[in-house]
Amino acid sequence: MNIDIRDAKFLAAADNLERLPAAAFAEVAFAGRSNVGKSSLINTLVARKKLVRTSGTPGCTRGLNLFRVEFVDGVLDVVDLPGYGFAKRSKSERFSWGPLIESYLKNRANLRVVVVIVDVRRGVEPDDQELLDYLKHVKREAVVVATKLDKLPVNQRKPALAALAKENPGTRVIGFSSETGEGREQLWKRLFDLTKIREAQPTES
Numbered sequence: 001m002n003i004d005i006r007d008a009k010f011l012a013a014a015d016n017l018e019r020l021p022a023a024a025f026a027e028v029a030f031a032g033r034s035n036v037g038k039s040s041l042i043n044t045l046v047a048r049k050k051l052v053r054t055s056g057t058p059g060c061t062r063g064l065n066l067f068r069v070e071f072v073d074g075v076l077d078v079v080d081l082p083g084y085g086f087a088k089r090s091k092s093e094r095f096s097w098g099p100l101i102e103s104y105l106k107n108r109a110n111l112r113v114v115v116v117i118v119d120v121r122r123g124v125e126p127d128d129q130e131l132l133d134y135l136k137h138v139k140r141e142a143v144v145v146a147t148k149l150d151k152l153p154v155n156q157r158k159p160a161l162a163a164l165a166k167e168n169p170g171t172r173v174i175g176f177s178s179e180t181g182e183g184r185e186q187l188w189k190r191l192f193d194l195t196k197i198r199e200a201q202p203t204e205s
C-alpha cells in the first residue's frame with residue numbers, strides 16, 4: 001500500500017470548541033490514557049519524529065491539538081485528544097477530561113473515526129470502556145489500537161490481540177508498536193477505508 005505523506009503540520013491548539021478551526025477535511029481523533037503511547041503512535045503513523053510532543057514536554061495537555069496530514073491524493077485532519085485517567089472528575093462529568101471532549105466527540109461534523117489506544121499488556125481498562133460505550137452511544141466509529149506490542153514476548157502477541165478482539169466484539173483491534181512500526185500499514189488501511197480520504201474532496205462543515 002502506498003502511504004505517501006507529502007506534508008504533516010500542526011494547525012492549532014484549542015481549549016474550547018469555538019477556538020477549534022472549522023471542520024474542513026475528514027478528521028480522525030486519537031484518545032487514550034495518559035502515557036499509553038498516543039503521541040508516539042501519531043508520530044509513527046505520520047512518520048514525523050516530533051510532530052506531536054511526547055511525554056515530558058508540555059503541550060496543550062487539557063485541550064485539543066489539531067494537525068493536518070496531506071497525501072498526494074487526499075487530506076486528513078488529525079486531532080490529538082488529551083490523555084485521560086489521572087485527573088479526578090466531578091460527579092457531573094462523564095469523563096475525567098470534562099465536557100469539552102464529550103462535546104467534540106458528539107458534535108464535530110467532520111469526525112469520521114476515533115482511535116482508542118490501549119496498552120496491549122493492560123487491555124481495555126474501565127476509562128477506555130467508558131469512552132467506547134460513549135462512542136457507541138453517539139454513533140461514532142471506533143478502532144481499538146493495542147500499542148507497545150514490542151513489550152510483549154513474540155509468542156504472547158497474537159494471543160493478547162485475539163483476547164482483546166474477543167472482549168470487544170464489533171470493534172476492530174489492531175496491534176501496534178511505535179518502536180518497530182508494526183501495525184502502521186494496517187492502521188492506515190483501516191483509516192483510509194473509514195474516511196475515504198484517498199478519494200476525498202473537502203467536506204462541508
Ligand SMILES: Nc1nc2c(ncn2[C@@H]2O[C@H](COP(=O)(O)OP(=O)(O)O)[C@@H](O)[C@H]2O)c(=O)[nH]1
Pocket residue numbers: 032033034035036037038039040041053054055056083147148149150151176177178179180
Ligand atoms: N517500547 C515502547 N515504548 C513506547 C511505545 N509507545 C510509547 N512508548 C513509550 O511510552 C512513553 C509514553 O509515550 P507517549 O507517546 O509520550 O505517551 P502519551 O502520554 O500517551 O502521549 C514514552 O516513554 C514512550 O517512549 C511503544 O510502542 N513501544
Ligand SMILES: [Mg+2]
Pocket residue numbers: 038039040053054055
Ligand atoms: Mg502525549
